[in-house]
Amino acid sequence: MSRFGDQVSPRRLEVAARRLCATLAAASMCLRAPGAGADDAAPPAAARAPDLxxxxxxxxxxxxxxxxxxxxxxxxxxxxxxxxVGPRLLIDYTFKGVEVAANLVTDRQLIPRYRELFGSPRGDLYVFPTLFAETGSPASVGARMIFDSPRFLSSQRVGFGGPRQVESETRVVLKGTLADHPSVLSLEAHYQLEDDLDYDGIGVVPRSDPRNRFVVGTPFERGTYTERRVRFLASGGLRLSDLLELLVSTSLYRRQTEPDPTEERTSVAEVFEPGSIPGLTTASPFVSYSEVAARIDTRRLRNRPSPGWHVESYVGGARSLPGDFTISYMRLGLRAGVGVPVRRRTNVFTLRLSIDGVTPLSGTVLPFVEYEHPREFRGFDTRRDHVAILGAADYTWQLVPVLGLRLFVDAVTFAPSLSAVGIEQLQNVRLAGGFGFDVFTGTNTLASFVTSASGDGVRVVASFGAPESHGDRQHRR
Amino acid sequence: MTFLRALSFASCLALAACAYRPPRFVDAPAVERVADREPIPMPTPRRLMRALHDANVYVRRELVRALDPRGASDAGDVNALDEVPESAFFRRLEDLGRPLVGFRRDGAPVSPLRDRGVPPASEAPGARTIVDARGLGYELVPDEPNHRGRMSGAAATSSRLLHAIGYRVAEVHVVDLEGERFAATRWPVGVDLGPTAAEGTRDDDPNDRLDHRDRRTLRSLRLAAAWLDIVDLEPRMLRDHYLGEPGEGHVEHTLIGIDGALGVGTLRAAEAWARDPDRADENFFFRMFTLGLSPIPRAKPPVAAFTSVGLLEPFVLPGSFSPSPPFSPSDRMTPADGYWLAKRVATIPSRVLRRAVLASKLPPLEQNWLLQMLELRRAQIVAWAYDRVTPLDPGLLSPANPSRGLEARLLLADRAVLSRMTPAESSSYDVEFLDDEGAPLARKRGLACDRGIVTLPLGAELQAREYVVAEVTARRAGKALPRPVELHFRRRGEALALVGVRH
Incomplete structure (x- = not known):
C-alpha cells in the first residue's frame, strides 16, 4: 500500500468525487454527449466568439x-x-535552394514574360536539383532549371564540385515545324573547368604502345591534368516520323589543358616525357566542329528502361581557326541498342553497342583530349584511342512504381583503327559489372545509384537530377 | 593521443547529457487559440511543381531522414494540456457532442449553375468548376458510371468526419443534376493559393511560423487517413486559401478533394492492379530476389460489398498504413500525436457518425454497412493509439482538507478502461515524482484505481515544493505501457496546481 493510499478519507466524499470525475471523463469522451441533435449548420453568431x-x-x-x-x-x-549534419544539410539545402529559385522565378513573373515574348499560351517550369558523386572524385551539386512551353524551351544548369570543378550551361530551344515536320533549333553556351582528370596514354595497352613516351623509371601508370572547356553550339533537329530524327549541329569550342600541380597529385608531367602528349597546352586554338546524325528510336520512353530498339549514326568534321597550330579531324560513329521485355514489360533486358572513331586529317596532330574515350563505361577506364568500342548488357526490373533495380555488365576496348581490331583488343577488354537502383517518375529517371566492380577497383556512382535528354550527340561529349 | 582525449571528453559530455530532463511549464491557463490569423497582404498563389515534389518526397526526404539521428521532437502546436488549440490549421471544437456544427456554411449549390471555366483544384477525373446562383464557387465531381453515389458518398461522409475531428475541411454535398450524381465541393472559399507545403512554412505568410512537420494536426493526419482509408493523400488535397479583403485577410489551410476515401481509392487501385497485365507479386522481397520474374499472380477482380461503396475492409493496421505519396509530417508522428488524434476520433458520438453517413445519400443498406465498417475501424485505430501511451487524462483536482484528514489528490481517467477497451481488473498504475530537472523525489509506488479512475495523491511533502512532475505509467496485465503520462504541478499559493500534461 502506498503512503498516499494509507490516508483515511470519508467514504461518502470519496464516492462523490469519483462519480463526478467519472461523469466528467465520460462527458469528455461523449459517452453521454451534451447538447441535442448533431446539426451541422453554422452556430449562431453570438456563440462564435467565446472569450478564449x-x-x-x-x-x-x-x-x-x-x-x-x-x-x-x-x-x-x-x-x-x-x-x-554536413551531408544532410548539403542535400537539404541543395533542394531548398532550387525550390526557392523556382518560386522566385514564378513569383517574379518571369514565366509570364517568357510567354508574352514568345506568345505561348501555356508553359511548364521544371527545376531539378542535381547531385553527382563518384568514388575518387569530389561530389558535384547544382541545379538544372527548364522552362518548357509549346514553342520555347530554356534551360540553365550549374554544377559545383570545388574551386576547380565548375560547370555552367545555358540553352535556348525554339520549337516549331519545318515542312510539316516537328523541328527544333537550339543555341547553347557551355563552360566547364575540371581538374584531376586521368590520362593513361594512348592505346589499349598504353605501356607497350610506342605512341606513348613514359618517363624512364616512373612507377606510375597514369597522370592527371586539368581541362578548361568553352563551347558555343547551334543545332537543329527534324523529326521526319515518330521514329526517325535528323540532327545537324555546329559548334565553336576551345579545350585548354595543362598538367595538374605536381605537389598535389601525380601529374602527367611526372609520368610522361615533356612534349610527348599531343595537344597538352593552354594555347590551343578555337575549333569549329560540325556534325550530322540520324537516329531511329522505337522506345516508348527515352529516359527510363523501356522495350524497343534504337540506332544512331553520325559523321562530323573539325577545323581549327588560325592559331599556334592546326587541328583538323573527322569523327564517325554508330550506336545501337535493343530492349526486350522479360515476362513483364517492366522487366527489360537491354543490349547496347557503340563504336566511335576519330581520325586526324591533312597530317595534323590530334590533341589527346579528342581521342575517343567512352564516358558511358561504368567501371574505371581512362584509356583512349582512335577507335573505342563499348558493349553493355543491362537487366532492369521494377520493384515499386518509383523504384527499379539494375544488373549490368560493360565491356570496353580500344584500337588505333577499325581494321586494327584483333586479338589484342579482345585480350585487353576491360569488364565492369555491378548493380544499382533507379528512382523514377512515369517518364523520367530522378536518381540513380550504381556500384560496379572492375579490374581497377570498385566504383560507386550516385547521380541525382534531370537526365540528359538532348537532341544532338554533341551534348554527350 | 590528442584525438583519443578529445573523443573521451566528447563521450563524457554526451553521456552527461543523456539523462532526461522534463519540460517546465509556466503557471498560466492553457492556450485555446493561437493568434495566427492576423491581417497580412495577400500571398502569391502557387502551383505544385510535380517533378520537384516527387524528387523531394522520394529522394531528398528519404536521404535527409536517413541522415538525421535526432528523432521527432514534440509537436509545436500543442498547449499545456496536450491539446491542439484553434489555429489556421485546426478549428475549435466548441461542443464535443455536436462536432459537425459549422460544417455547413453555404450549403449545396443553388441553381442555375454556370461554368467557371478554370481548372479544378481537386484535379479529379471529370471534375469541373461552376458558379451557383449566389455567385459562390463549387467544384463538381461526377460519380463513375454504374457506381452512383460511390465517390460522392465517400467525399460527403469523410469530409464531415474530418471536420468532426477538427480539421478545416471544404464542405461537400451530394447533389443530383440532370440525372447524374455529383460531389459538390464549396471551393474556392476566398482565394485559392495552391497546395500547402508539407515541409517548412509559407514564406509569404508571416502568420505561418511553425514547420508543418511539427504540427500535430498534420503529423497525425495519417491516422485519420487510416480510419477513413484515404490511401491517396495527394499534395493538392491540402490547400492554402486567403480569406478576407486583400490586405485585411489571412491564410487558412483546408482539406479538399477527399473523393478517394472510404475504400474508393483502394478499390480503384485494386481494379487497376487486376487490369494490369504486368502486375507483380505483392511481396516486395519476392519481387526483388526473383529479379521481377516471379509468376504473374492471378487477377482477382475486387468485389465491394455494394456497387455504390468502396473496398472498405473491417480491419486496419494503423502502424503500417502509409498513404501515397509520402507525407512528410507523418514521418514525425509521435505516440502523443497519435493519442491525441485517437481521442478526437473516439469522442465523435455514434449518432454523429450516422449523420455523416446519412449525408452520403446512399441507400439504407449501404449506409448501415458503412457505419459498421467505420465503427470497427475506429475501434482499432483508437486501441492502437491508446496502447502506445499511458492513456490517462486529468479530471478533478481536490485540494487538501486537513480538518477531515484529506490530502490533495488528482483524479485521472483511463480512457482505455472507461471505453471498455481494456478490463479494469488487468490494469495497474505506478507513479514516480520528479523535480523539474528530472531527479526523483520519492520512490516509485503504485496507485489506487477504481474502474478506470486513478487517484494520484499529492501529499504534504510535495505541496511544499515549487515544481513537481508526476510520471504515471499504466500496466496492462503486468506489462508497462511504452510511455508514461507526465503531469506537471506548480505551487500556486499554498497548494499545487496542475499546469501541464504530456503523453
Missing part, C-alpha cells in the same frame, strides 16, 4: 513552456547529429 485564452504565434507560448524537454539520449544524438 489566446497565445502569440510562438510554439513555446502556445505550449505554455518556460523550457522545452531534453529527451533521453540527447547527448549521443547530438554527437551523431554533429557528424551527419
Amino acid at each position: 485564452a489566446t497565445a502569440p504565434n510562438d510554439p513555446l507560448a502556445v505550449a505554455g513552456l518556460e523550457r522545452p524537454a531534453r529527451p533521453r539520449g540527447y547527448g549521443g544524438r547530438a554527437v551523431a547529429n554533429a557528424i551527419l
Whole structure:
C-alpha cells in the first residue's frame, strides 16, 4: 500500500468525487454527449466568439513552456547529429535552394514574360536539383532549371564540385515545324573547368604502345591534368516520323589543358616525357566542329528502361581557326541498342553497342583530349584511342512504381583503327559489372545509384537530377 | 593521443547529457487559440511543381531522414494540456457532442449553375468548376458510371468526419443534376493559393511560423487517413486559401478533394492492379530476389460489398498504413500525436457518425454497412493509439482538507478502461515524482484505481515544493505501457496546481 493510499478519507466524499470525475471523463469522451441533435449548420453568431485564452504565434507560448524537454539520449544524438549534419544539410539545402529559385522565378513573373515574348499560351517550369558523386572524385551539386512551353524551351544548369570543378550551361530551344515536320533549333553556351582528370596514354595497352613516351623509371601508370572547356553550339533537329530524327549541329569550342600541380597529385608531367602528349597546352586554338546524325528510336520512353530498339549514326568534321597550330579531324560513329521485355514489360533486358572513331586529317596532330574515350563505361577506364568500342548488357526490373533495380555488365576496348581490331583488343577488354537502383517518375529517371566492380577497383556512382535528354550527340561529349 | 582525449571528453559530455530532463511549464491557463490569423497582404498563389515534389518526397526526404539521428521532437502546436488549440490549421471544437456544427456554411449549390471555366483544384477525373446562383464557387465531381453515389458518398461522409475531428475541411454535398450524381465541393472559399507545403512554412505568410512537420494536426493526419482509408493523400488535397479583403485577410489551410476515401481509392487501385497485365507479386522481397520474374499472380477482380461503396475492409493496421505519396509530417508522428488524434476520433458520438453517413445519400443498406465498417475501424485505430501511451487524462483536482484528514489528490481517467477497451481488473498504475530537472523525489509506488479512475495523491511533502512532475505509467496485465503520462504541478499559493500534461 502506498503512503498516499494509507490516508483515511470519508467514504461518502470519496464516492462523490469519483462519480463526478467519472461523469466528467465520460462527458469528455461523449459517452453521454451534451447538447441535442448533431446539426451541422453554422452556430449562431453570438456563440462564435467565446472569450478564449489566446497565445502569440510562438510554439513555446502556445505550449505554455518556460523550457522545452531534453529527451533521453540527447547527448549521443547530438554527437551523431554533429557528424551527419554536413551531408544532410548539403542535400537539404541543395533542394531548398532550387525550390526557392523556382518560386522566385514564378513569383517574379518571369514565366509570364517568357510567354508574352514568345506568345505561348501555356508553359511548364521544371527545376531539378542535381547531385553527382563518384568514388575518387569530389561530389558535384547544382541545379538544372527548364522552362518548357509549346514553342520555347530554356534551360540553365550549374554544377559545383570545388574551386576547380565548375560547370555552367545555358540553352535556348525554339520549337516549331519545318515542312510539316516537328523541328527544333537550339543555341547553347557551355563552360566547364575540371581538374584531376586521368590520362593513361594512348592505346589499349598504353605501356607497350610506342605512341606513348613514359618517363624512364616512373612507377606510375597514369597522370592527371586539368581541362578548361568553352563551347558555343547551334543545332537543329527534324523529326521526319515518330521514329526517325535528323540532327545537324555546329559548334565553336576551345579545350585548354595543362598538367595538374605536381605537389598535389601525380601529374602527367611526372609520368610522361615533356612534349610527348599531343595537344597538352593552354594555347590551343578555337575549333569549329560540325556534325550530322540520324537516329531511329522505337522506345516508348527515352529516359527510363523501356522495350524497343534504337540506332544512331553520325559523321562530323573539325577545323581549327588560325592559331599556334592546326587541328583538323573527322569523327564517325554508330550506336545501337535493343530492349526486350522479360515476362513483364517492366522487366527489360537491354543490349547496347557503340563504336566511335576519330581520325586526324591533312597530317595534323590530334590533341589527346579528342581521342575517343567512352564516358558511358561504368567501371574505371581512362584509356583512349582512335577507335573505342563499348558493349553493355543491362537487366532492369521494377520493384515499386518509383523504384527499379539494375544488373549490368560493360565491356570496353580500344584500337588505333577499325581494321586494327584483333586479338589484342579482345585480350585487353576491360569488364565492369555491378548493380544499382533507379528512382523514377512515369517518364523520367530522378536518381540513380550504381556500384560496379572492375579490374581497377570498385566504383560507386550516385547521380541525382534531370537526365540528359538532348537532341544532338554533341551534348554527350 | 590528442584525438583519443578529445573523443573521451566528447563521450563524457554526451553521456552527461543523456539523462532526461522534463519540460517546465509556466503557471498560466492553457492556450485555446493561437493568434495566427492576423491581417497580412495577400500571398502569391502557387502551383505544385510535380517533378520537384516527387524528387523531394522520394529522394531528398528519404536521404535527409536517413541522415538525421535526432528523432521527432514534440509537436509545436500543442498547449499545456496536450491539446491542439484553434489555429489556421485546426478549428475549435466548441461542443464535443455536436462536432459537425459549422460544417455547413453555404450549403449545396443553388441553381442555375454556370461554368467557371478554370481548372479544378481537386484535379479529379471529370471534375469541373461552376458558379451557383449566389455567385459562390463549387467544384463538381461526377460519380463513375454504374457506381452512383460511390465517390460522392465517400467525399460527403469523410469530409464531415474530418471536420468532426477538427480539421478545416471544404464542405461537400451530394447533389443530383440532370440525372447524374455529383460531389459538390464549396471551393474556392476566398482565394485559392495552391497546395500547402508539407515541409517548412509559407514564406509569404508571416502568420505561418511553425514547420508543418511539427504540427500535430498534420503529423497525425495519417491516422485519420487510416480510419477513413484515404490511401491517396495527394499534395493538392491540402490547400492554402486567403480569406478576407486583400490586405485585411489571412491564410487558412483546408482539406479538399477527399473523393478517394472510404475504400474508393483502394478499390480503384485494386481494379487497376487486376487490369494490369504486368502486375507483380505483392511481396516486395519476392519481387526483388526473383529479379521481377516471379509468376504473374492471378487477377482477382475486387468485389465491394455494394456497387455504390468502396473496398472498405473491417480491419486496419494503423502502424503500417502509409498513404501515397509520402507525407512528410507523418514521418514525425509521435505516440502523443497519435493519442491525441485517437481521442478526437473516439469522442465523435455514434449518432454523429450516422449523420455523416446519412449525408452520403446512399441507400439504407449501404449506409448501415458503412457505419459498421467505420465503427470497427475506429475501434482499432483508437486501441492502437491508446496502447502506445499511458492513456490517462486529468479530471478533478481536490485540494487538501486537513480538518477531515484529506490530502490533495488528482483524479485521472483511463480512457482505455472507461471505453471498455481494456478490463479494469488487468490494469495497474505506478507513479514516480520528479523535480523539474528530472531527479526523483520519492520512490516509485503504485496507485489506487477504481474502474478506470486513478487517484494520484499529492501529499504534504510535495505541496511544499515549487515544481513537481508526476510520471504515471499504466500496466496492462503486468506489462508497462511504452510511455508514461507526465503531469506537471506548480505551487500556486499554498497548494499545487496542475499546469501541464504530456503523453
